Amino acid sequence: MKFRILGSLTVDAEAGPVDLGPAKQRTVLAALLLEANRIVPVDRLVAAAWEGEPPRSAVANVRTYASRLRKTLRERVESRPPGFVLHVGDDELDLAAFRELAGRGRAALAAGHDGEAVATLGEALSLWRGAAAEDLSRSAGLEAPLAALDEQRLAVLEDWIAARQRLGHDGQLIDELRRLTDTHPLRERLWSQLILARYRGGDIGGALAGYAQARNVLAENLGVDPGPELVRMHQAVLTRDPALDLLDTHPPGPRHPTDSFPRPADALGRFVAPDRAAPDPGTRQHAVPRELPADTSVLVGRDKELHLLLDSVIGGPEHAHGPTVLVLHGPAGIGKSVLAVRAASLLAEHFPDGQLFADLRGTATSRKQPRKVLAGFLRSLGVPDRRIPDDEDETAARYRSITADRRLLILLEDAADEAQVRPLVPAAPGSIVVITARRPLAALDGAAHLHLERLSPDAAEELLVRLCGPERVEAEREETHRLAARCRGLPLALRIAAARLVADPLLPVSALGDHLEYGDLTIHLS
Known part of the structure; x- marks a missing residue:
């Protein structure tokens, strides 16, 4: 069966429309479809x-409607306290x-x-045949979910337009x-897109008029x-910001074959299904x-280690199946960071x-969770919060x-273990991930490891001379x-001692005792 609610409510079986x-029975079906495969309480129906x-007969009537729908839809409707559930496959709705x-x-x-986005979002929009459940009366119980669907449609339409503008x-x-x-x-957002389209078309007056119209509409309503x-779009137009112009990286010839893309017929009209083979995806900044x-x-006494790190990236072979991963490990205060x-x-x-950076706080009482770090990285890479x-x-x-088609350097500070790090490593080759940790992280596949020893x-x-000055x-x-001997070649101890002296x-x-403390740094020498 095929269930359709993006437009008038219809159900089609092999033999034809059902x-x-x-x-009111159709309205009950719509409410069940909006929460397909979940129990919908009777009071909500x-x-x-x-x-x-x-x-007073409403509950009994709803049960009658559900019973009839159960027969009509071949046992798809099931009674489940405190209501009913409609079983529908994802490929049916x-x-x-x-x-x-x-x-x-x-x-x-x-x-x-962007080309793939245009095609896929256009295909999504082509499923709409009008407003959600447009043939039904929008009662208080249906108004909110149906309005939310219409809002989702408009948001996808805006994304489709954004992809085409790219x-x-x-x-x-x-x-x-x-x-x-x-x-x-x-x-x-639609006003902003209209202003951008007019600006790129050379109609700067029309772009500025569009902003004025939007401002008046918002103020009046x-x-x-x-x-x-x-406001940023308006300011960019006023200053002719080069960021509004397209990055022209398309090959010679027909730049954008419009026949291959779906196009809306009107504001709430039907979309033509896209031809997936034709779009030129183009590029964007x-x-x-x-x-x-x-x-x-x-940095003192680390020339050998520094050259090893640089040579592994600059002079070494690029990994064919993933990024270069380097783990610097050693005890606290050894100078990994x-x-x-x-x-x-x-x-x-x-x-x-x-270049991305994250302090994972692996040795702190509350380490950072991978999802939080990933969200921060995605924001840094230009992904809006609503798409994370x-x-x-x-x-x-x-x-x-x-990250699949980008060359990034990612620095992960103070990793706790392999499980915290794995989600943060890109899958594609071309990038490098540098990790500092107290443990070797030996179970991190494909990683090169460098253990830091104490300074000679x-x-x-x-290091003391460089930090305190030769005269001191x-x-x-x-x-x-x-003092250098008491610090036992530990860079952090040497830095705290030097900070106190400076x-x-x-x-x-x-006068420096065994307990060295300066600012947020502290260490015991004994």
């Missing part, structure tokens, strides 16, 4: 079928298909696969956007000013994050799509899609030598 009975105060296609289309849009179809969209803003005058997105911490620390930041800063220019899934596995999948005595003293060290040479020029080196 007679769904009187209006009553609220859907009757406007205002229902009659147009609403389920719409949501699945919309999800895939938005994922393609977020990943920059491909340069602005000229083909102006008339449709004018009709849409007339029909939905309070949707600021809602008493508010335009939102930040619309995307966010380029630069999140590495500042490389301001003095300073070395990792220095190496990442030197390598950054080789990764033009950006709540589920961790779905978020990781979106992250893998977004000479390197430890050199020379004035108390023997005491400085003993902060108090009159403090004798010999």
Whole structure:
């Protein structure tokens, strides 16, 4: 069977259309379809079928309607306290298909696969034959869910338009956007898209007039000013911001074969199903994050390790099946972070799509969960909050899609274990992930490992000289030598000691005890 609610309510069997009975019985069916495969309480079905105060016989009537639908729909309706459930396969319900296609289309849009997004979102929109359940009376019980469906349709339509604008179809969209803003005058994103289309078409006056019209409509109807997105678009038009222009990376020849894309006939009209083989996906500019911490620390005694890290990326072979993963491990205070930041800063220019950073707080009482880190990375890569899934596995999948065609450097600080890190590693080759951890993370497949040892005595003293200044060290040479020995080649201990000495020029080196503390840094030497 095929159940359709995106338009008039219909059910088709192999033999043809199914007679769904009187209006209230059809309304009960619509309420069940809106929550297909979930129990819908009887009182909710009553609220859907009757406007205002229902009659005393309402519950009995609903049970009668459900019984009739059970026979009509071949036992699909089942009585389950405290109500009824309608069993429908995802491939049988147009609403389920719409949501699945919309999800895939938005994922393609977020990943920059604009041609695929146009095709998939267009296919989702082609399932609509009018307003949701347009042949039914919208009672209080149906108004909210049906209005939400219409809202979802408009949001997908806006995404479809955005994908086409990325491909340069602005000229083909102006008339449709004018009709849409007339029909939905309070949707600021549609106004923003119309302004952009007019601007790219050379009609700057029309673009500015569109903003003025939107501002007046919002003020008259809602008493508010335009939102930040619309204001930014207006400002960009006023300054002729180059960011409004398309990045022209299309090959010579016909730039955008319009016959291969679905096109709306009117604001709430039918969409033509797309031809998936024809679209040229094109390219687009995307966010380029630069999140590495500042490389301001003095690095001493790590030349060998630094060259190993750089050579493994610059001179080494690129992994064919995944990114390069480097794990720097060693005890607390050994200098993993300073070395990792220095190496990442030197390598950054080789990764033009950006650098991501996250402190995983693996040794803290509350470590960061992978889903939270992934969400932050997706935002940095230009994905709006509304397109970031709540589920961790779905978020990781979106992250893998977004990073598939980008060369990124990702620095993960203070990892707890392999399970915390795995979702944060892109799947495609071309990127590099640098991880610092106290443990080796030996179960992280394909990773190269570098264990950091303590600094040699000479390197430890050199670090003190670099941090405190040669005059301070020379004035108390023997005491400085003993301090370096007491710090046992641990860079963190040396840095805390140097910070104390720099902060108090009159403090004798010999006055530093076994408990070193400065700011948020602390360490015991014994």
